Amino acid sequence: MTISEAQQSVDEWIKTVGVRYFNELTNLGILMEEVGELSRLMVRKYGEQSFKESDKGHELPDELADVFWVLICIANQTGVDLTKAFEKNLEKKNARDSERHKNNEKLK
Numbered sequence: 318m319t320i321s322e323a324q325q326s327v328d329e330w331i332k333t334v335g336v337r338y339f340n341e342l343t344n345l346g347i348l349m350e351e352v353g354e355l356s357r358l359m360v361r362k363y364g365e366q367s368f369k370e371s372d373k374g375h376e377l378p379d380e381l382a383d384v385f386w387v388l389i390c391i392a393n394q395t396g397v398d399l400t401k402a403f404e405k406n407l408e409k410k411n412a413r414d415s416e417r418h419k420n421n422e423k424l425k
Contacts, residue, residue: 320400327389338394348387355380 318326331338339347358375360366392399418424 320403321398323385324389324393324399327386328393331390331393338390341391341394344387344391344394348384348391351380351383351387355384 338344354375355377358372358377358380361368361372362377389399391397392402
């Protein structure tokens with residue numbers, strides 16, 4: 318599935334199953350919640366915190382997909398083509414950072 322196809326699939330789901338998009342600020346709040354859930358899992362899986370009973374059933378792919386879903390919702394409702402936006406962002410990073418990381422002593 319391409320990013321464009323993902324945007325179309327989310328839009329179709331929202332308009333049929335989800336009834337309508339939540340407003341942009343609500344989706345921003347939901348995005349923060351989902352990023353928090355991803356953070357909680359990452360801290361437990363890769364950091365020093367231990368898992369709790371309530372953490373069971375949370376999986377990294379699903380948490381990442383939840384974040385991606387809400388990002389797509391926000392892009393759709395604000396008219397952002399994520400494929401074009403990502404391509405432009407990649408160009409910016411390539412121009413700005415072409416030597417930056419190679420010359421970073423902290424990364425050697």
